[in-house]
Each structure stands twice: as structure tokens, then as C-alpha cells.
Amino acid sequence: MKRVNINFRMMLLFLVFISPVYSYAAGCTENYITNGGFENPIVPMGGTITKDDGLAENQEFLWSTNAAWYLLTDDYMLRTEGGESAVPPEGYQAFYFYGGKVYQNTGLTVQENTRYVLKFRLMVSSLSYSNHYFFAAFENPAGEFMTYSGSYLPRLAEVYQWSDEISFIFDSAENPSAVGQQLVAALYSNAFSYIDDVKLYVGPSGDFDNNCIVNMKDVSQMADNWLVNDAQ
């Protein structure tokens, strides 16, 4: 919450006090990522499909008709459980890539005062290079960032161990210039990275506890973060 600024705090207070219950009509439970578990196309159990197996003819491509992901990467592989790696946290398959980005056009247009929460699980096979990074971004179709995270790699204590669910949050109230643009969710890495269980949820600005309603509980959570961060 370090990037929460004064204007955003005031906007949240306005939402809470002027309209006592600000709920989000679209609901917060719909997942806007397609094939976020990388279960399509199906890989024979114990096997892999690699770049050399003809998944793609070009470096950048639509992975398959129903798979929804686009890749811009040096190397990648769709893999199942087994081998030296940990069991995927969702389903049987996970995705591995090295260098570049994996991204999906969500089909959403950024709305005013809306909160976009991208969730995913991450695993790496090496932590030995200090210049390795893995970060998430929301961007437009031209690849221009609306916002991006810091690297998540420092959080990972061990190799071949899936992270807990990571949440990357973009609140359009903090970047009004993004409103009206198509929303692309992207994951960038130059490490040997495995990802699985990618999801995107949409809710109202300031809904810190993700219950789809902005009320005093969110204000108190914001205040807690405010005090913690301002004390650092």
C-alpha cells in the first residue's frame, strides 16, 4: 500500500461517507483470465511440450485457439507434474518460461474507480543470480505500463517451491489516465520461472478486503496500512 496517495485516501473516504454502502454491480467473483491454469493444450502425463515441439512458429504468437495466452519469450515449456519440479498448485499442468513476458488481453476496458486484482502462483528453479527478476504489470495493447510491481523473487526462499498466492493490485483511481484503455495482464521474468493458477478479479476502488463493498472496514484497513507505511 505504499503507493496509496493522499488523493486516493480522500476519494475512498468520500465513497464511504457520501454513499454509505458502495457496492460493485458486476460482482467480484468472476475470473477474467482464460486458461490461467495452463491446462490447455493437454500434455501427456509426465511429459512436456517445449518451444521446439512446434507450439509456435514465431517468437510471438497466440498459443492456441482456446489457450488465450500470448508469449514474447526466449524459451518456454508447458509441463505436467513429475520430474524434478514440484506438483503444480492447480490442475496437472503449469507453464515455464525464461526471459520475456507472458500476457493476456483480458477483454476489459479500464473503468473509473475500479480495482483490478491479478493473482498467481510462482516458482523458480534458480535464485543464484542477483539480477533475476519476476514482476507483474497491467499495460495497454501497445505495451505501455499502467502500473507494475516490484520483483517478487526476493520473497521466494527456496527453489522448486511454489509461492503462496501472490496478489498484484491496480486501482484506476490511482492512475486515471488508464481509464478507457484496454487492459492487458502481463508477467515478466528473466529468471527460470514457473507460473500457474493465474486469475483476475474486478471490484470497486478501495475495497481492501476484497468483499466487493467499500465501507468502514476498508477505511480502517487503509488506516492500518497508512500508519505502518508512514512509520517506515
Ligand SMILES: [Ca+2]
Ligand atoms: Ca495448472
Ligand SMILES: [Ca+2]
Ligand atoms: Ca471491502
